Structure formats: structure tokens, C-alpha cells
Amino acid sequence: MKKTEVFILSGFLGTGKTTLLKQIIQYEKANDRLIAVLMNELGKISIDSDAVETDVPLKELLGGCICCTIQDKLESQLQGLLFDHSLDAIYIETTGAAHPVEVLDAVLSPLFAEKLEIKGIITTVDGTLWLNRNTFNPQVQQLLLEQVKHADIVIVNKTDMLTDAEQAKVNMDIHSLNPKAKCILSSFSKMPMKLLESMTVTKKAERIDTHVQTDLRLSTFVHQFEKPVSKDRFENFLRSLPDSIYRIKGYILFSHSQYPDLFQYSYGMPLYMKEYMNMPLNLVFIGQVTDWMEIEEQLRKLEG
Secondary structure, X not given: OOOEEEEEEEEOOOOOHHHHHHHHHHHHHHOOOOEEEXXXXXXXXXXXXXXXXXXXXXXXXXXXXXXXXXHHHHHHXXXXXXXXXXOOEEEEEOOOOXXXXXXXXXXXXXXXXXXXXXXXXXXXXXXXXXXXXXXXXXXXXXXXXXXXXXXXXXXXXXXHHOOHHHHHHHHHHHHHHOOOOEEEEOOOOOOOOOHHHHOOOOOOOOHHHOOHHHXXXXXXXXXXXXXXXXXXXXXXXXXXXXXXXXXXXXXXOEOOOOOOEEEEEEOOEEEEEEOOOOOOOEEEEEEEXXXXXXXXXXXXXXXX
């Protein structure tokens, strides 16, 4: 089954996400790939939609952030794009207030997660703003750090306005926060577009080479159950999970039930909600995990 690639464009307000998106659209069209764009704005009026050419399918989510207030709208818009078009990729431009983990959580609906391939998170950073981030309130400072920490590529803009020493400082800051990300010092969001082709956050690391300090990255995993499982055994499985698994959501059918439960798990807290119809038995995981194969083996044993 062909999967649609998903790229998430992250970054604080005014750091160059839309400028980057324009360049990506040109690159993808030149390579004859069919892409769609999903733009999220906190306000009720679209500001940047004219950046997307008319022949590129565009969905807009206004009046809230996809990672909290309008998750249900995101799900229906993504489902519509996947149903209406045979897409190679979807680019999601988030609001400046979006947290990467929450965005991934919003994007990966159990209804169609197996049709998507999360390729990665590209975060844009304003180099001048970064050096002065201590002037912001603690919440904004933390958001800036989180957007960098979970990125696969970091594009530092306005570097033409920085001295060599300031550029080195920004580069060192970002590398210390996220040593695995590619950090590109740029102006006007210019980046080598070939990097898009090699991006992946779901690639499984070889166990023999895995090192917790160097290979822990935000990644995703989808498990499809083939049969009901014991609730007691499932809860034992949950208790054994590492703290580095941040989110689980999906549908699970227990041995004693006629219909599946909608299951959600956030930072160690499980929640079950009874469904009254058959749903796809997909369970979506998000975390900083070096090798999902071990989790998959445990889930298979639950079905044994």
C-alpha cells in the first residue's frame, strides 16, 4: 500500500515557515510529485494562504491550534485529502504556538495512521530572536527549546544579520539541544531541498548500534491488532513501558468485549472510552524510542 508522506513545518511566529513552504512547493512540483498543504492559523482569518498556488490542494484550519482546540477538524481535513487525492506528500504548516509532540499526536489518527509515513519535523528559527530568547516569558522560552529539541532539520534564519561569533553561538546552542538534527544557517529559509528526500523519523535503528544518548529521537509507530487481547495483560504491558513513550491512542478490543475501546495514554496516564461500533484496531505510539521492534514483539505476545 502506498503511504502518503507527512512533513511538519514547525517554528515560532515569523521565523520563515511560509517562505520555506513556497520553496518546497516549487521543488516538489518540479519533481512531478502531487502534494497538498494544510495550514493552521490561530486567528479566524487566513494570512498566508495566497502563498500556496491554486493547483495545490489546500486545507485551512483557522481559529485555534491543531495540537489542542481543533484536533477533530484536523482529522476530518486529513481524511478528506487522503480520500480525494492520491498524494505523494502532505505539508502541515503549524502555528507558532504549536508543540511538535502535540502536533504529531493530532496528525496520527488511528482511523488512517497506517496510510501515512511521518517523514520528519522541520523547525525554523529566527537567529536574532534565538539569541534574545531570555527576554520572553518562561513558557515561550520553553516552547522555543521544545521546537528545536524535536526537529529533524533546524533552519536558522536571518544569519546575515549575525556576526560570525553569534552564528557559532546559535549553531552550538542548537547542536547541544539536538545533536542529531541537521542545523542549517540560512537567510529567507533557503535549504538544500535534497534533504527532504532523506528525512525520516520512523527509521528503526539497528539494536547493536543503538546508544540511548545519541539515538533517542521523536518517532512514531503504528500497531494493528488482529484479535482481542486480555485487558489485564495489556495493563501489565502499559506498566512496563519506558517514560520515553509520550502518547498512545487508538482502538483496542478486549477479550470480554463485543466492541473496541477508544484508548488514550498521555505521559503514563491511561484512559478508556467504550465504543459501540467496530473500529480499525490500530494503536498509534509517539515517543523517543530507539527501536520499536521490542514494543511490537510485546504487543504480538498479547495476541498469542
